[in-house]
Amino acid sequence: MCLNNPLISVIIPVYNGAAFLTAAIETIRQQLYEPLEIIIIDDGSTDNTGQIAADLGRDIRYIFQSNAGPAAARNTGLLLASGQVIAFLDVDDLWAQNRLCTQVECLTLHPAVDIVQGLIQDLELVSSPQIPSTFAPVSDPYYSINLGSAIYRRQVFDQVGLFDESLRYNEDMDWFIRAWDHHLNKKQLAEVALFYRKHEGNMTNQRNSKQAGFVWLLKKRLDQHRRNSRLPNQPSYQPPASQPVSLTEYLGWRK
Amino acid sequence: MTHYRVNSPNVIHEIIxxxxxxxxxxxxxxxxxxxxxxxxxxxxxxxLSPGQIVEAIAAQFAGESATIAAGVEQLLAELQAEQLIVPGDAITANGHSAAVNGAANGTAKPLFEAPVLHKYTDMEDLLLLDPIHDVDESGWPNTNPNNA
Structure with missing residues (x-):
């Protein structure tokens, strides 16, 4: 257990994720991190998420709101959070042991760092007659914009703003692009922080929706540029002031 | 005249x-x-075929037929040059209804203005890394728990 720690608020947005909620809370408790505040934002679930949350313990804050999407759910969590440090957990993901301690130590050691980001390990469902329904690692761990792989100083959300609730997809990418615009200092730690469970059944549909979402993101950027009268293809366009790292690197994507 | 189709899956697009x-x-x-x-x-x-597109646009917008045809053809040529569309088989199932809808609109037609294709390259290095693939890795759990 690590000591002298800042309060971390863990925000769990959940929509019909009753089947995963107990494991999500367990993965947080296994961190043995204190002090910790767990906030579940139920984004209008119609399953028994509420009942399961009630059984998980009185130390957990459970908020129900009408379905408004993941960005709105996370924003509600942020507005309620009292921690100096914020972490997000999607209800069907799992954390690596000790990742909170490791990442907080890094944040404490480096006062200029705003975000500490770890690696993501994908897991895929493997079934066999002997072992039904087991998630096993696939491919190498990687950095990406999955919000759950990082921890954040609370004040970064004052600087960058909250998540854009008009986006149904890619609100995480949108936020990280804005964080890059604001020159937020993000440090990567080459340790797995997050286990991401891939669900084969929905990948295609999600891909199509995410494609549409990504085009929306570009449209949003074009509109922003128009408001500032500096379209990227105009001679008057000035790229943002020099950045310590490229956007691609910032988002964790390398060729 | 050649038919075109959207150059999927290399091209993703939305009208917003x-x-x-x-x-x-x-x-x-x-x-x-x-x-x-x-x-x-x-x-x-x-x-719709290029001919059908010109016809439908002429039904929807006010302008000289020759100007409209030239404007549309110029745009198609640019779209093809940028590999956004490629010659391909036409799928005309929905085509005629769209053209008819355009023609049936009885209100005053807006003036035809030659369309301009604006090109942006500022996100090039990001887009070349297949962000759509990568963002798949960061899904909000709009997932059916029954799949797990």
Whole structure:
């Protein structure tokens, strides 16, 4: 257990994720991190998420709101959070042991760092007659914009703003692009922080929706540029002031 | 005249608020066309032939036929040059209804303005890394728990 720690608020947005909620809370408790505040934002679930949350313990804050999407759910969590440090957990993901301690130590050691980001390990469902329904690692761990792989100083959300609730997809990418615009200092730690469970059944549909979402993101950027009268293809366009790292690197994507 | 189809899956696209935003994932460029151009893109997506598109645009917008035909053909040539559309089989199933809808509109027609394809390359290095693939890795759990 690590000591002298800042309060971390863990925000769990959940929509019909009753089947995963107990494991999500367990993965947080296994961190043995204190002090910790767990906030579940139920984004209008119609399953028994509420009942399961009630059984998980009185130390957990459970908020129900009408379905408004993941960005709105996370924003509600942020507005309620009292921690100096914020972490997000999607209800069907799992954390690596000790990742909170490791990442907080890094944040404490480096006062200029705003975000500490770890690696993501994908897991895929493997079934066999002997072992039904087991998630096993696939491919190498990687950095990406999955919000759950990082921890954040609370004040970064004052600087960058909250998540854009008009986006149904890619609100995480949108936020990280804005964080890059604001020159937020993000440090990567080459340790797995997050286990991401891939669900084969929905990948295609999600891909199509995410494609549409990504085009929306570009449209949003074009509109922003128009408001500032500096379209990227105009001679008057000035790229943002020099950045310590490229956007691609910032988002964790390398060729 | 050659038929065209959208160069999927290399091109992803949406029409948002009357503006067509097109992304060429192969080249890393993205594009916008508004007004008449977005309507043309809509018709391309529906599988109309160039001739049908010109006809439908002429029914919807006020202008000289020759000007409209030239404007539309110029746009199609640019879209093809940017590999956003490629010659391909026409899918005309929805085509005629769209053309008829355009023609049936009885209100005063807006003036035809030659569509302009705007090209942007500022997100090139990001787009070339196949962000759509990568963002798949960061899903909000809009997942059916029964799949787990």
């Amino acid at each position: 608020d009357g503006e067509a935003v097109l992304v060429n994932l192969e080249s890393g460029s993205y594009y916008s066309i508004d007004s008449v151009g977005a309507v043309v893109w809509d018709y391309l997506e529906q599988g």
